[in-house]
Amino acid sequence: MTGGRVRRVNGPLVEVTGLPEVAMSDLVGLGAAGLPGEVVAVDTVSASVQAYESTGGLAVGDPVTPLGRPLSARLGPWLLGGVFDGLLRPLASAPTWLEPDTDQRDTGSQWSWQPAVLEGEEVTPGAVLGTVPDAGGLDYRVLVPPGVRGEVRWVAPAGRVTARDPVVDVAGVAVGVGTEWPVRRPRPVARRTPVAEPLLTGQRVLDALFPVARGSSAAVPGGFGTGKTMLLQQVAKWCTADVIVYVGCGERGNEMADVLDDLSRLVDPRSGRPLAGRTVIIANTSNMPMMAREASIYTGVTVAEHFRDMGHHAVVIADSTSRWAEALREFASRSGALPAEEGYPAGLPSALAAFYERAGRYVTLGGAEASVTIIGAVSPPGGDTTEPVTAHTERFVRGLWSLDRALAYARHYPAVGWTGSFARDAEGLAVWYARNGDPGWGPRRARMVSLLAEADRLGDLAELVGTASLPGRERVVLLGGRLLREAVLQQSAVDPDDAHSTAGKTTALVDTVLAVVDACTAAVDRGVIATEIEEVDFSPVLRAARETPPDGADGVLARRDQVLRTLAGLA
Ligand SMILES: Nc1ncnc2c1ncn2[C@@H]1O[C@H](COP(=O)(O)OP(=O)(O)OP(=O)(O)O)[C@@H](O)[C@H]1O
Numbered sequence: 001m002t003g004g005r006v007r008r009v010n011g012p013l014v015e016v017t018g019l020p021e022v023a024m025s026d027l028v029g030l031g032a033a034g035l036p037g038e039v040v041a042v043d044t045v046s047a048s049v050q051a052y053e054s055t056g057g058l059a060v061g062d063p064v065t066p067l068g069r070p071l072s073a074r075l076g077p078w079l080l081g082g083v084f085d086g087l088l089r090p091l092a093s094a095p096t097w098l099e100p101d102t103d104q105r106d107t108g109s110q111w112s113w114q115p116a117v118l119e120g121e122e123v124t125p126g127a128v129l130g131t132v133p134d135a136g137g138l139d140y141r142v143l144v145p146p147g148v149r150g151e152v153r154w155v156a157p158a159g160r161v162t163a164r165d166p167v168v169d170v171a172g173v174a175v176g177v178g179t180e181w182p183v184r185r186p187r188p189v190a191r192r193t194p195v196a197e198p199l200l201t202g203q204r205v206l207d208a209l210f211p212v213a214r215g216s217s218a219a220v221p222g223g224f225g226t227g228k229t230m231l232l233q234q235v236a237k238w239c240t241a242d243v244i245v246y247v248g249c250g251e252r253g254n255e256m257a258d259v260l261d262d263l264s265r266l267v268d269p270r271s272g273r274p275l276a277g278r279t280v281i282i283a284n285t286s287n288m289p290m291m292a293r294e295a296s297i298y299t300g301v302t303v304a305e306h307f308r309d310m311g312h313h314a315v316v317i318a319d320s321t322s323r324w325a326e327a328l329r330e331f332a333s334r335s336g337a338l339p340a341e342e343g344y345p346a347g348l349p350s351a352l353a354a355f356y357e358r359a360g361r362y363v364t365l366g367g368a369e370a371s372v373t374i375i376g377a378v379s380p381p382g383g384d385t386t387e388p389v390t391a392h393t394e395r396f397v398r399g400l401w402s403l404d405r406a407l408a409y410a411r412h413y414p415a416v417g418w419t420g421s422f423a424r425d426a427e428g429l430a431v432w433y434a435r436n437g438d439p440g441w442g443p444r445r446a447r448m449v450s451l452l453a454e455a456d457r458l459g460d461l462a463e464l465v466g467t468a469s470l471p472g473r474e475r476v477v478l479l480g481g482r483l484l485r486e487a488v489l490q491q492s493a494v495d496p497d498d499a500h501s502t503a504g505k506t507t508a509l510v511d512t513v514l515a516v517v518d519a520c521t522a523a524v525d526r527g528v529i530a531t532e533i534e535e536v537d538f539s540p541v542l543r544a545a546r547e548t549p550p551d552g553a554d555g556v557l558a559r560r561d562q563v564l565r566t567l568a569g570l571a
């Protein structure tokens with residue numbers, strides 16, 4: 001018998017004999033159709049393979065072909081604006097906007113090539129060889145691959161090239177506009193640098209209370225229907241990143257269609273082109289083969305690293321990492337691995353760490369400052385946040401945006417709870433804001449945190465004893481908490497004026513509420529009774545977010561002054 005043969009098939013787990021030379025993580029083709037599979041265990045006589053597609057029809061004795069390389073992603077200009085499966089194969093039926101000939105995206109499409117080096121130049125890994133000006137909404141740079149250095153022997157002239165054409169010869173290595181990379185191995189960088197600047201999301205509760213830095217990581221745990229997908233989609237649409245990689249992992253297909261639709265209609269304020277042109281969508285919805293989900297999050301990070309290496313700030317959004325962990329569990333149970341917590345394999349924590357640790361701020365091989373930020377949703381069954389995926393994720397992320405069922409139930413959206421969430425980047429970002437013209441950012445956040453906590457405490461007390469029996473100053477705190485929640489933290493994803501807030505508008509709204517609270521306290525101190533203060537019309541402040549444009553800081557401050565005048569008039 002020559003070559004490999006299928007010996008046993010158990011769902012996605014396939015046992016193969018006759019391939020003594022295969023190594024761990026090698027890719028193989030299963031059966032005559034060549035279904036992709038990855039070697040996950042080897043011994044002297046057989047290898048276990050994780051199949052990425054349905055193994056229906058695969059029979060004992062079917063041939064198995066070793067492909068001699070690990071699971072790799074084909075990276076190139078065709079990614080921007082495209083929709084792919086977990087192994088980064090184009091989904092032909094998905095709508096695309098940049099190239100009409102969808103099926104041909106990574107083979108036949110003509111790309112424009114603009115060289116940036118001359119023959120005879122010496123180049124090192126990560127150096128820019130040229131650009132592809134028509135590759136979506138950002139500067140697409142063709143780089144010297146890791147490990148390659150030396151003389152540029154040949155450069156293709158500026159003009160149209162296909163994805164398969166070499167464009168530069170560096171010391172005998174042909175470089176094209178695209179490249180390949182094994183998805184489980186982080187792409188090399190010169191070094192890591194500490195995270196510094198904020199990744200603005202346009203969502204006030206995040207930007208003002210639970211900020212995330214570029215190159216950091218955050219998780220969004222939340223029970224069924226608490227708004228995880230809505231929040232992640234808002235971040236995808238409005239965050240200040242150059243590239244968004246949206247990984248839909250085991251979630252509903254129609255939600256992916258919504259993301260696609262929204263992004264193609266929204267215009268990127270920076271380039272004036274559709275936002276879709278700087279977005280890559282990896283869709284492995286609940287109806288698609290389960291094991292490709294396992295690969296999809298690594299594929300997503302690899303794509304982000306590809307753009308990072310060009311000097312861009314990339315964000316990876318994964319919805320939901322719980323569905324990804326389910327794929328791990330499903331496979332572990334088939335392979336007879338000893339289950340650890342709740343049936344998940346013992347490797348769950350290290351697999352989660354391997355994902356989130358690829359986030360970071362880096363100096364690239366080419367010397368550029370760039371970052372990969374990772375944001376993942378977690379769907380704990382029954383909202384139980386002590387379950388393994390949520391508990392381990394909390395250890396590895398820098399930010400936690402915990403969605404609160406009570407807030408969602410009260411239609412307080414985004415339902416990010418202020419007691420269960422954290423932002424380990426907040427202190428560092430306060431320093432960044434202080435150096436960049438906003439020394440008030442840290443103190444403002446601290447006041448919000450304490451006002452919310454104090455209002456929660458007094459709210460519980462008021463339920464027992466009645467608001468009327470609280471002292472005037474405490475009734476102002478209760479009022480302040482309500483204003484902060486309703487005027488600042490609540491934000492409608494569907495209202496075009498409110499869906500995103502610039503930093504200026506967010507700051508103006510927070511300052512407005514804090515100034516109103518101060519004025520109310522001053523009124524109490526000069527003897528105005530609390531009831532009279534509570535009856536003041538605060539609606540100009542409460543409606544300010546919705547009635548001013550996304551950058552409408554001036555309009556917000558005008559409303560503040562209007563309410564402050566009323567408060568000053570109370571005798
Ligand atoms: N920011 C928001 N503005 C307005 N409505 C919202 C917002 N966030 C969530 N919602 C409402 O909550 C509903 C559920 O949100 P979403 O689908 O994002 O929840 P989920 O946590 O992803 O649910 P699942 O657990 O099913 O994945 C939405 O259909 C919408 O009506």
Ligand SMILES: [Mg+2]
Nearest residue numbers: 228229230251
């Ligand atoms: Mg969802």
